[in-house]
Amino acid sequence: EDQVTQSPEALRLQEGESSSLNCSYTVSGLRGLFWYRQDPGKGPEFLFTLYSAGEEKEKERLKATLTKKESFLHITAPKPEDSATYLCAVLRSNDYKLSFGAGTTVTVRA
C-alpha cells in the first residue's frame, strides 16, 4: 500500500526564519509528486508538480525538490502570509487518484 508521510506535523517559525518540510513516500511507479497549500476551510491550492528525481521547482519563497524516496519543500525567509497547511500527494503509474499525506501546519509569527 502507498505510504506518504509528512514531517514535522507542525512548524512554528519567526518571520524570516527559513526551514524545510519533508515528504517521504513509498510507492511503486511514481508518476508525479504534488505539493498543495491548504488554508482553513478551503480546498487544496496547487503549488508544484515534480515528475523525476533531481527535479526542482521554485515559486517566490518556496522551492520543492525530489529524490527517489522523499521530497522537500523549502521556505526561505517566510512571511506571516505563508502560514498554512502544506500537503504532499503522490500519483502512481496507471492510477488516477492522489494519495495525500497528513500535512505540515506552518505558522509564521511577525
Add this chain to the structure above:
Amino acid sequence: EPEVTQTPSHQVTQMGQEVILRCVPISNHLYFYWYRQILGQKVEFLVSFYNNEISEKSEIFDDQFSVERPDGSNFTLKIRSTKLEDSAMYFCASSTTSSQPQHFGDGTRLSIL
C-alpha cells in the same frame, strides 16, 4: 484564473436522506474527481471520472454513492442514504490529463444529523 466552483458551501441533512453535491470543473478539463476530508484527517480519494464513466473508485465509494455529468459543465456527487459517518468536507477537482495537476474547489461541508 479559472477555478473549480462547488455548491452549496454547507449542507445540513438528516440521516437517511439523499444529498447531491454540485461542482463546475474548469472548462477545458477532461478528468474529474471527488475527494473527502473528515475533520482532522487526510484528504481521501473517492472517485475519478473520464469520458462519461468512472475510471477509478476507492473502497469508500460504495453503492450509496454515484456520480454524474448531467451536462457539459456540471459534475455531481449523490449520496443516496446518508450516514452520520458521511459528515466531512467534500472536494471536487479537475485536471486536463490524468498526470497533470488536479485543481480543487473550496469544498462542501456536509453535516449529517
